[in-house]
Amino acid sequence: MKLRFRYLSALCINLLLPVLAYRLAYPHWGLAGGLAASALPPIAWMALDFARFRHFDALSAMVVFSIVLSLGAVPLGGPQNRALEEPMVSGITGLTFLFSLALRRPIVFYLARSTMARENDDGVSTFEQDWHERPRLAADIRLMTLVWGLGLIAENTLRSLIVWHGGTTPRAALASKLVSYGVYGSLTLWTFWRRRGLKQDAERRAADQASAAVQPGTPGH
Numbered sequence: 079m080k081l082r083f084r085y086l087s088a089l090c091i092n093l094l095l096p097v098l099a100y101r102l103a104y105p106h107w108g109l110a111g112g113l114a115a116s117a118l119p120p121i122a123w124m125a126l127d128f129a130r131f132r133h134f135d136a137l138s139a140m141v142v143f144s145i146v147l148s149l150g151a152v153p154l155g156g157p158q159n160r161a162l163e164e165p166m167v168s169g170i171t172g173l174t175f176l177f178s179l180a181l182r183r184p185i186v187f188y189l190a191r192s193t194m195a196r197e198n199d200d201g202v203s204t205f206e207q208d209w210h211e212r213p214r215l216a217a218d219i220r221l222m223t224l225v226w227g228l229g230l231i232a233e234n235t236l237r238s239l240i241v242w243h244g245g246t247t248p249r250a251a252l253a254s255k256l257v258s259y260g261v262y263g264s265l266t267l268w269t270f271w272r273r274r275g276l277k278q279d280a281e282r283r284a285a286d287q288a289s290a291a292v293q294p295g296t297p298g299h
Contacts, residue, residue, distance in 0.1 A: 088123070092141050095119035110149060117145045127192075136188040144171060168258075169234025175227030183209075184223040212283065218276055226265055233261040 096116035103115035120138035127135040147167045178184040187209065194205040208215050237254045244250025 088135070088137060091119050091123045092135075092137050096141060096145070113145055113149050117142050120145075136185070136192040140171070140185075140189070143174075144168075147171075166234065166238070168230045169238075172227045172230025172232075172234060175223050175230065179220060179223055179227075184220055186219050186223040186226065190219060208280065212280070214279055215276060218272055222269060222272060225268065229261055229265045233258060236261075 096119055099118060100112040100116040104112035107115070120135075120141040124135050124138040124142070127138070144167050147170055175185050191202055191205050194202060209219075236257045240250050240254045240257065244253065
């Protein structure tokens with residue numbers, strides 16, 4: 079129950095509250111003010127997470143990064159440019175995922191570590207140890223980074239094409255949103271499937287280690 083509450087809290091603060099803050103602030107302060115207000119919940123969550131676990135929540139950091147990119151696109155103006163703003167942000171984020179593959183630890187490493195920190199108190203140290211001792215974990219983290227990077231760039235490309243060809247009509251806006259939901263939904267489901275495989279691999283590894291520890295003390299050895 080405690081773990082489920084942590085996940086729900088993270089989702090609400092990083093996804094739902096920014097949307098609510100934007101909608102409340104937009105009529106009074108416009109696009110830039112609405113975007114700035116939407117960054118407050120994840121920033122507050124990052125500060126709380128740092129105070130409790132001494133590390134920044136990676137999901138909140140990604141949300142704030144996307145909002146900052148959106149703020150940078152505000153001066154472009156125009157309805158078509160604003161329609162391109164959201165897919166442009168996802169495309170830049172996708173490129174960031176791909177560029178991080180050149181680093182010792184890609185972006186998904188930090189997202190996964192933040193998840194582990196919320197699951198248990200020693201989650202960070204356990205994840206750090208597994209990163210060094212489980213080659214499959216490191217390979218899967220890099221694969222997830224690659225797939226998310228390519229997926230976000232594909233979403234950016236498809237939605238940009240829809241805006242360029244369909245303009246800002248309601249039909250084009252609906253098609254753009256459907257593409258976004260489809261890509262993000264597919265990436266999320268695939269990530270859960272891969273994460274389940276990693277958990278099963280960790281459980282088998284733990285069982286093998288326990289069996290190996292018992293072996294020397296069994297009769298006949």
